[in-house]
């Protein structure tokens with residue numbers, strides 16, 4: 386069996402007719418890994434994640450997932466696309482974009498109902514996931530009046546209720562208070578331990594350190610210029626300054642005052 390969950394080979398991507406945003410991208414993601422994709426705003430993180438989710442397709446090169454070559458034509462096959470969406474869960478940067486019903490319960494039940502599960506099983510799944518995320522008291526409420534953190538939890542619930550093999554998260558800690566961030570880190574560690582493959586785009590270096598062993602770095606010119614052990618990548622100050630993830634001031638300040646800023650797993 387192909388050991389890589391996802392494999393990008395010589396991938397080029399452009400939006401519309403513009404010159405390629407990404408080119409010559411070669412990258413493999415392995416089963417059971419937790420990987421962080423680091424980069425400043427505009428470096429291309431969301432674009433890469435959307436390719437992994439088969440929402441965008443390479444304009445050149447090959448994208449392979451679960452051993453299959455994926456292109457637009459394959460995703461037009463409804464059965465294939467449905468199965469793909471079940472296996473690969475995506476939590477968008479903007480959770481609001483993901484919520485569209487008027488009751489949280491219906492929101493979370495939507496995916497399982499689409500799978501054609503029996504009502505009783507759907508109910509069980511919704512209750513289980515609400516318990517895991519501790520959002521039981523939100524189930525009867527409308528998504529529109531929730532706080533940012535609550536919306537993020539609901540968006541996560543909608544994805545986790547499908548029991549995906551791969552969880553892809555775009556800037557998951559944005560807008561979350563420190564306690565909810567800590568909670569999310571624990572949840573992601575737990576899911577990864579249970580065998581889920583997790584891919585997270587972030588510019589939150591503490592999050593990267595806490596949840597991933599492997600880190601990828603995209604430069605502001607949209608090139609993959611780092612791929613390695615997260616601790617080593619995060620210790621490479623010159624690299625982080627080069628890609629604008631930290632600035633010189635932080636660099637000097639940190640080397641004098643906190644050489645040990647990150648939380649160790």
Ligand SMILES: Nc1ncnc2c1ncn2[C@@H]1O[C@H](COP(=O)(O)OP(=O)(O)O)[C@@H](O)[C@H]1O
Nearest residue numbers: 400401406424425426427428429430431432433
């Ligand atoms: N739908 C789009 N059409 C045209 N350009 C886009 C679109 N989405 C993103 N871009 C551009 O692609 C680049 C990378 O964006 P993105 O992948 O969102 O980066 P990041 O997630 O790292 O902030 C940016 O310059 C952005 O303006």
Ligand SMILES: [Mg+2]
Nearest residue numbers: 430431478555
């Ligand atoms: Mg983004």
